[in-house]
Amino acid sequence: MHQPSRRSALVGLGLGAASVFSGAASASAAPKPRPGKTTTPSPAPAPAHPLRFGLTNLGGPLASRELDSAASLAGEKPVLIQFFKDFQQAPPVSELDAVVARGATPILTWEPWAAGAGVSQPAYSLAAIAAGAHDGYLRSWGSALASWGKPVMLRFAHEMNGDWYPWSEAVNGNSSGDYVLAWRHVHDVLVAQGATNVRWLWAINAGGPVDIAGLYPGSGYVDVLGIDGYNWGTVGSSWGSTWTPAIGVFGRWLDALRALAPGKEIVVTETACTELGGSKADWIRDAVAYLDAQPDVTGLVWFNLNKETDWRFNSSSSAATAFTTALSARE
Template sequence: MTTGHRAPGRLNRRHLLGLAGLAAVPLAGLAVQRIRSGQASAGATAAPGPAESAGPPPSAAAGPRVVVKGGGAVPFRPGRTILGSYLALKDKSFTESLALRRRQTGREQRIVHVFYGWTDTLPARIDGLPAAATPMVSWRGTEYSDITSGGSDALIARAARQLKRLGRPVLLRWGWEMNGDWYRWGTVRNGENPAAFVECWKRLHGIFAEEKANNVSWVWSPNWNPAPAADWNSFKALYPGDRYVDWVGVSGYNLHRETPDTLFDPIYGEFSARKPLMITEVGAVDRGGRTKADWITLFAQWVEAHPAVGGVVWFDTDTHPGYAEKWRVDTDVDSLAAFVAMAKSVRFSG
């Protein structure tokens, strides 16, 4: 949902947020106290999904089994959540935007989210990146045949060498929201063939391994709800397998009064026993009063109640083209206060 890290040639994000045709969930009079630890939304799955690996041993504590390790080059830390954002603020440079959020929250970004097109040269450095921050590079996909044919192997190898030159751990989120109908790399636009998406993912993964880009942590990141909803477009059908994924990500926005349960419980139920989870894009519509602030607090409580969530990346911008909503966290005093409280909590000190 962004033009990227303000570099020429980087992509324009979709104008619909990937939520066309979703079923809205009423949330009249949103109240923070409604969240309950372990609350499940309709459609959440209890099973851990296709069992490619057995996962960690069951915890001695009561409750469902959850992952206790993983993350690859960007390790998951149980009990901690890495907090960062895509940050692009009107009339401010990237460095100025980082400085403003540092003053407001009293802390640095731990993840800095940037976007690149398929044929762009991926970054070997990111100017202004805080010393302790991890870049998350969202890299556009292409038609599957461009990859499965081998015709893009040189381009992929170049990308691997570039990220290797960063000399620090990096999260790579290739072909995100592949279960939507708004991107050229979506399954719906590639013959409704999830096996071809998986083949593409494995080919990229293999070329990066050949280039010894061992600092790359792979983030597989669908949208919270598929479009269309079909077996061939499901999480299970599109998942490349535990060997090829370090983090399971998900995009989900409070656009139509969705609760965090509605947005994130299904993918959490599918993967929390096997892989650390990262909310790779999240934001909330301001409906007046404390609606946005209360949703941020509700979301923070949801993360507290879901121990497999090891990363959150906010969509913190007011420059998204073609969309009037101001996604930035400081649209009003209460929303900023709610975000700062979340950022300063122990859970978000990862």
């Protein structure tokens, strides 16, 4: 979760969206071909309606009381639960089990870095990943996910079109085409371990400065498209943020995803709204209705944290009421 124009402030502090969890060249150039056998994942299921409600919470899947409280406030249980792990952490089998025990599908955001250590991390350059520097670690994850065996959406190296993570082609010594090579390599290593239960979720930022066209690994390597987008309101008045309706946050980026990968299912993998600069209750009602009207958008994951601002859907009583009403109004 980042706003591009805030990059210097956040990176200077060593902050990334996942830092609260992990203790918990132009990209338009054609990607370099990668030799070797590729695999074709199972077709994505038909988009489900109503729009699925998902949640990212502070404590993650093991924070049962927190998730129960959010479900009670929302008027329904989230059926998508997202959490974050970096390349320092073991396969989170207990957390995956906790998600499934709640009747939900896990979205596991897997970040190739030491979380919070800044964008200059040569050990985690895209070229190093593609060259096999982390293959032992990748194989351990692939084997664990294969043994676990249940469906999981794996959101690897998200917001790659920004410049605030070391897997961006704009930083860390990376070059155009490197992201696709790294993604395909990670995909193939996990598949070789039998992790065919993984659905690969490729998620952009609605505002990143790098062209997404050269970052797409190809339909044989991606099952689900994702997008992260926020209404920052006047939180970042120093860098020019303004109150932005949902169509302004997502519209052109959804069109770009559809043009890049026609027919793919789309999940809004992170979204939220501040209270500063307008009516959060109105924004929530409009955003849920807008996304529910998109036939290929099958999920909305709310970033339910008090971080740069109070993003939680229950940051005020009016926002909480609007959220519950908006969910119940889905068609």
